[in-house]
Amino acid sequence: MPAPSSTVPMPEVRIMKAIVQSEYGSSDVLSLAEVDQPLVPDHGVLVRVRAASVDAGVWHLMRGTPFLIRLMYGGLRKPKHTILGSAIAGRVEAVGQAVTQFQPGDEVFGDLSESGFGGFAEYACAPEEALALKPNNLSFEEAATMPVSGLAALQALQDVGQLRSGQKVLVLGASGGVGSFAVQIAKALGAEVTGVASTPKVEMVAKLGADHVIDYTQTDVTLAGKQYDLILDAAAFRPFSDYLPILTATGTYVAVGGSTGDFLRVMVLGSLASKADGKQVKSLESKPNQADLVTLKELAEAGKLIPFIDQTFSLEDVPAAIRLLEDRRVKGKVAIRV
Ligand SMILES: NC(=O)c1ccc[n+]([C@@H]2O[C@H](COP(=O)([O-])OP(=O)(O)OC[C@H]3O[C@@H](n4cnc5c(N)ncnc54)[C@H](OP(=O)(O)O)[C@@H]3O)[C@@H](O)[C@H]2O)c1
CATH class of the missing domain: 3.40.50.720 (NAD(P)-binding Rossmann-like Domain)
Structure with a gap:
């Protein structure tokens, strides 16, 4: 007799584009790939990433240097987090059952550095405390440089x-x-x-x-x-x-x-x-902090904080953006348009 089919619905896994790395090294270890979109946990917010940005921490994590960073974030021999990218801005796609502060359609920005990274991708998942509403006078690219x-x-x-x-x-x-x-x-x-x-x-x-x-x-x-x-x-x-x-x-x-x-x-x-x-x-040991994100938003909306963006790259050009930063050729920030 054939086995009865399962009645438990499986969550639908969708595919997205992301910049991934499976080993430490120069920007050559990065590649554009199709991977599973993150699923939304009860306390998580799924963001359709519209922009991200590059900072010195990104290339330290990409290279796994200084070695201390491997101890801090896991991955002694190879990266634990295969999709980098901490600072993002985008639109909320879906929220978990326990999320109270955001709803689909909200424009947000945030810092994923304490919640598994994943910003160099079309979708990223974050706890709501890592996000705040995007400054309403800034583009997604500008907002993504701030977190x-x-x-x-x-x-x-x-x-x-x-x-x-x-x-x-x-x-x-x-x-x-x-x-x-x-x-x-x-x-x-x-x-x-x-x-x-x-x-x-x-x-x-x-x-x-x-x-x-x-x-x-x-x-x-x-x-x-x-x-x-x-x-x-x-x-x-x-x-x-x-x-x-x-x-x-x-x-x-x-x-x-x-x-x-x-x-x-x-x-x-x-x-x-x-x-x-x-x-x-x-x-300083900086940490993602929602109240501080709100302060940055207020400073931006008051016209007191205007991100200085040197260049904007597309998602597939993240390796070039990181090289520019490593070579000290950047003024201010480099943004990634997703
Ligand atoms: N402690 C924390 O919690 C925390 C948080 C965020 C970042 N950071 C660290 O803070 C540092 C700055 O981050 P960032 O994102 O602002 O990096 P960045 O955008 O690359 O800026 C670094 C700045 O340092 C200057 N610089 C580089 N090499 C120099 C040298 N040999 N002598 C003098 N100036 C030099 C560069 O200016 P010129 O080209 O004009 O020299 C550049 O403006 C990084 O080391 C990063 O890892 C720490």
């Missing part, structure tokens, strides 16, 4: 740096993804901002609204005779101790990124170098 880099800039200035209006802020790496947001957010919070960049990017940092711009190929900022209440270092390629003389007596140095060695030095030695009632040396 990772904008959140890092906001958290470094506001939470770690405790920035107050009227303070003097120095942004190292001001032309980069984090730096270009940091300059604008610091201005919006009432600071006097000095941005530091290489010669071809000086003009762009001035356009972001920095009060002063220093070309580090011409001037050593540590010898320029000025002091700062807060130093945000998104290009920590020098020991933090170089910057202590240009911090005010109660100033704070915040390491965001740069060379692994210099960043780790801050994590290990920063608290020893900090004085209870004086200079502070800290580092």
Whole structure:
């Protein structure tokens, strides 16, 4: 007798295009493939991705370097997460039963870096806390540049740096993804901002609204005779101790990124170098945070935060976009149109 057919309906699996990687390496390990669309869990939101963006974390994960990143995200020998992409913007396609904040059709942006990545694809799934409604005055491409880099800039200035209006802020790496947001957010919070960049990017940092711009190929900022209440270092390629003389007596140095060695030095030695009632040396560990996404949305809608997009690539050109970023040829952000 033939076996009775099952009466339990199987969820329909649909196919989508995505950029995938099965091993660590240069952008050559990335390829466009057809894969299963993610299914929507009870607490998940399925987003039809309209745009994504590239940041330094993407190429660290692609290469699996520094090795620490393999311990942090899993995948000692080969990547645990085969579709990269943290920062996205798109339209809600479907929601799980337990989702209360979003409904199909909502335009959202968000950070998938704590929920399995997957942004370089036509569809991505995220917990609702990783998303917020998209700023209504920004395109999908503009909104997709904000989640990772904008959140890092906001958290470094506001939470770690405790920035107050009227303070003097120095942004190292001001032309980069984090730096270009940091300059604008610091201005919006009432600071006097000095941005530091290489010669071809000086003009762009001035356009972001920095009060002063220093070309580090011409001037050593540590010898320029000025002091700062807060130093945000998104290009920590020098020991933090170089910057202590240009911090005010109660100033704070915040390491965001740069060379692994210099960043780790801050994590290990920063608290020893900090004085209870004086200079502070800290580092940022940014996290997706819905309230911070809403702050970025409000700053954008108030006209105080305008993503600086250097170039926009299509989904199949994600490898080229990552190469551009690795070669330090990007001003601000690179967007991916999906
Ligand atoms: N701690 C965290 O939670 C966190 C979060 C986000 C990002 N990050 C890290 O923050 C760093 C910046 O990220 P991003 O996305 O802004 O990267 P990015 O867009 O590539 O920008 C990096 C900036 O650093 C400058 N730079 C690069 N090499 C330099 C060098 N040798 N000396 C001086 N300046 C140099 C570049 O400007 P010029 O070309 O003008 O030199 C560029 O503006 C990365 O290391 C990233 O991994 C950390």
